[in-house]
Amino acid sequence: MKSTLEDIINTAVSDKLTYQQKLFNLANIAERLVDPKKILGYSEKEMAYIEKDMICDLNEGYAIYRPRYIVPDYMAFLKHGCRFLDIRPPEDLEELLDNLLILYHHVPSITSFPVFIGRLDLMIDPFINDEKYDYIRIKRFLNHIDKTITDSFCHADIGPKATRAGEMILKAIMELENPTPNMTLRYDKDITDPDFSQKAAEACLKVSKPSFSNEKMYYQDMGEHEIVSCYNALPSAGGAYTLPRLRLGTIAHSTSSLDELLNDKLPDVSEAMLSMMDKRIKFLVEKSNFFESSFLADEELIKKENFTAMFGIVGLAEAVNHILNMENKDEQFGLSSYGDEIAHKIMKKIQTIVNEHEGVYAERTNGRYLLHGQVGANLCHEDNFNTPAHRIPVGDEPPLPKHLKQAGQFHKYFESGTGDLFAFDQTYIKKPQAVMDIINGAMDTGYRYITTYLENTDLIRVTGYLIKKSEAQKVTDGKAVLRDTAIMGEGTNQNARVFERKIRRNGL
Amino acid sequence: MQEYLKEKSAVMDCKAIVNKIIHFSNVDGPGNRFAVFFQGCNARCIYCHNPETIGYCMDCLECLEVCPQNALSCVNGKVKYNEQLCISCDACIHKCPYHASPRTKIMTVNELYDQIQSYKPFIRGITVSGGEPFLNHNFVIKLFKKVKKESNLSCFVDTNGFFDKDEMLELIDITDQFMLDIKSIHKVQELCGVENSHPIENLEYLLKKSKVYEVRTVIIEGMDAEETVATVSSMLKDYPDVNYKLIKVHTTGMSGSRKEMIKNKIPDNIKMDQMRALALKKGVHKVECIL
Numbered sequence: 078m079k080s081t082l083e084d085i086i087n088t089a090v091s092d093k094l095t096y097q098q099k100l101f102n103l104a105n106i107a108e109r110l111v112d113p114k115k116i117l118g119y120s121e122k123e124m125a126y127i128e129k130d131m132i133c134d135l136n137e138g139y140a141i142y143r144p145r146y147i148v149p150d151y152m153a154f155l156k157h158g159c160r161f162l163d164i165r166p167p168e169d170l171e172e173l174l175d176n177l178l179i180l181y182h183h184v185p186s187i188t189s190f191p192v193f194i195g196r197l198d199l200m201i202d203p204f205i206n207d208e209k210y211d212y213i214r215i216k217r218f219l220n221h222i223d224k225t226i227t228d229s230f231c232h233a234d235i236g237p238k239a240t241r242a243g244e245m246i247l248k249a250i251m252e253l254e255n256p257t258p259n260m261t262l263r264y265d266k267d268i269t270d271p272d273f274s275q276k277a278a279e280a281c282l283k284v285s286k287p288s289f290s291n292e293k294m295y296y297q298d299m300g301e302h303e304i305v306s307c308y309n310a311l312p313s314a315g316g317a318y319t320l321p322r323l324r325l326g327t328i329a330h331s332t333s334s335l336d337e338l339l340n341d342k343l344p345d346v347s348e349a350m351l352s353m354m355d356k357r358i359k360f361l362v363e364k365s366n367f368f369e370s371s372f373l374a375d376e377e378l379i380k381k382e383n384f385t386a387m388f389g390i391v392g393l394a395e396a397v398n399h400i401l402n403m404e405n406k407d408e409q410f411g412l413s414s415y416g417d418e419i420a421h422k423i424m425k426k427i428q429t430i431v432n433e434h435e436g437v438y439a440e441r442t443n444g445r446y447l448l449h450g451q452v453g454a455n456l457c458h459e460d461n462f463n464t465p466a467h468r469i470p471v472g473d474e475p476p477l478p479k480h481l482k483q484a485g486q487f488h489k490y491f492e493s494g495t496g497d498l499f500a501f502d503q504t505y506i507k508k509p510q511a512v513m514d515i516i517n518g519a520m521d522t523g524y525r526y527i528t529t530y531l532e533n534t535d536l537i538r539v540t541g542y543l544i545k546k547s548e549a550q551k552v553t554d555g556k557a558v559l560r561d562t563a564i565m566g567e568g569t570n571q572n573a574r575v576f577e578r579k580i581r582r583n584g585l
Numbered sequence: 586m587q588e589y590l591k592e593k594s595a596v597m598d599c600k601a602i603v604n605k606i607i608h609f610s611n612v613d614g615p616g617n618r619f620a621v622f623f624q625g626c627n628a629r630c631i632y633c634h635n636p637e638t639i640g641y642c643m644d645c646l647e648c649l650e651v652c653p654q655n656a657l658s659c660v661n662g663k664v665k666y667n668e669q670l671c672i673s674c675d676a677c678i679h680k681c682p683y684h685a686s687p688r689t690k691i692m693t694v695n696e697l698y699d700q701i702q703s704y705k706p707f708i709r710g711i712t713v714s715g716g717e718p719f720l721n722h723n724f725v726i727k728l729f730k731k732v733k734k735e736s737n738l739s740c741f742v743d744t745n746g747f748f749d750k751d752e753m754l755e756l757i758d759i760t761d762q763f764m765l766d767i768k769s770i771h772k773v774q775e776l777c778g779v780e781n782s783h784p785i786e787n788l789e790y791l792l793k794k795s796k797v798y799e800v801r802t803v804i805i806e807g808m809d810a811e812e813t814v815a816t817v818s819s820m821l822k823d824y825p826d827v828n829y830k831l832i833k834v835h836t837t838g839m840s841g842s843r844k845e846m847i848k849n850k851i852p853d854n855i856k857m858d859q860m861r862a863l864a865l866k867k868g869v870h871k872v873e874c875i876l
Contacts (some may be wrong), residue, residue: 228849478608508617513616517706522706581609584609
């Protein structure tokens, strides 16, 4: 969405934003002041779809100067150091952690903070030689990240193998109870030690992380990849240029039948979004000089050839509910097998359109952009009517066993990531193995990603990122807070009632 | 009436009256489990928290009068239950003079297995409970045989311990693990209204066969809790994997008359600590106190 000069003034004088948040917001406003028709060549039709809220560009901006998600090859950094930063390969744990904190400062993204900070356990484990003091260092390192990378889209990976470093990281995140970094256990039940995964499940209940990604499934689809930002699976040493999203609920509401949606509106809007993605990527690669001026590219910590783009969707639930309503069916998405059929028709249509499109500068993914179950945002009124990805709206959730089966059937479409989350009652803290049974079942039935948290914890997952409910309350009370994600989370909760997710107990 | 009971009760080998199913339970054995609660119990414990699972519906129709949702109706003289209308307010089971419930289902082994099958990826096993599952032993044997033939799910039985092991050898043989109550050593008759029972012999037999997952004793004053805990603990000391759960009796959710019966028998937390210490002193490896 385009910005105005008034946005600049409002941001500058805000009494709720920190200095740093104002700075980044002003930069973002500047990117959106320029006319996308002039700088990127967006057509009138493409602009109209943005203005009608059917396509959302997530405020990525139009004077583009860096890819949305950057996934550096930290192993190469460890091995070779960095000429630009005059850093040599580390010789001990302190040097390693210091080097990483320095590099994080220089990894751009849409948030201006790194969305991926590496496979921490793999990097740290070779340097462990004093469990007591090394634990203190690791805990301090993680705390430093939380207080300086003030945006919880920052993501660390661990696993799939259990390591001493991995165990220490799990212990530290439980003690720290920090929102950042977000974290994923790359889980493969044939590789991950059951004791380690059970500890991870316990941590996930207590501090909402790590989540569990399906290592086998993602590896099969993506090869060398990392889990970044919320739960995005992206190529290693690369990333994603851009992520716009279709608001399927809004698009469906402009139609009066499934046929019109599938054969008229959906192809037209999807083609428009693909065209906009092409234009964005061309500008970024051919005109912005990002890859020419970045030392990350120069020193091959990232390679242009490893970038792709993400085609996001939200509001599958509302799209299906609209069609059910049009057809006078007294059923709703999540509890209706006919509704699921409609959902598959919609997703297959989008999948075909996206796969048939010849993307630009996307050789790593065979010239294709990748479908993504986007977690939602709070950018306009229509976001009240577009539930994240293919999720069932809060308040409509069926009992857990039925919900698990319903949600899992849609994961296959989203190669660059989707995920489901379930809140459990206190009884599960005594039975993390019951949570692992559910996670194992999810992975066996095609889930890419699953996560959980315990009722009554302060630290919870909003949609894909973590915030503290107490911080969100400060935002509600009009106070400034450290992390921009607390502001986003508060807004999302006002819309989607994510703090009121159904608490699962006794199989309900 | 006897004929009617036969039709509805455990005598049916291929059918059973099911009071409730919890598709995902995290409290009925290890991991995530499919738990089946049968109708009908051979004990009348004074602290029973699910008295509506004890008896069988006699179609007296008294429950129809109290259902605020009209979820219960009379068809050919029998109670018919409409699950869609029910809001689980429990007015019917509080009214029932027979310690029964109109919300039960008569299910076949295949019907039950179909449900288990559909959640198989997410569970590690099934647990049959009650009521008292031994009353449906022929049904349970058939169910477990089917489960074992078609899956690798574990099969657990949660029992009150009041059964004749010599008559139950086939069920014991096919069951992976038992969770059983040892309610009292000398006061079983007073506490549970059961005569000539042999729970300690049953426990000993099952321990020797390595078939015990958990033993439970509800701690209630005046019912020889000390001797019960001491006796069970002496038996468990050589079985480090077996959990001994000590549960403080409580009145939450109980009917008024039951509350009255036990209101002076609730142990304090000091007593619970003493019971835990006793179990540990006698050599039990895993003691869990539920306060």
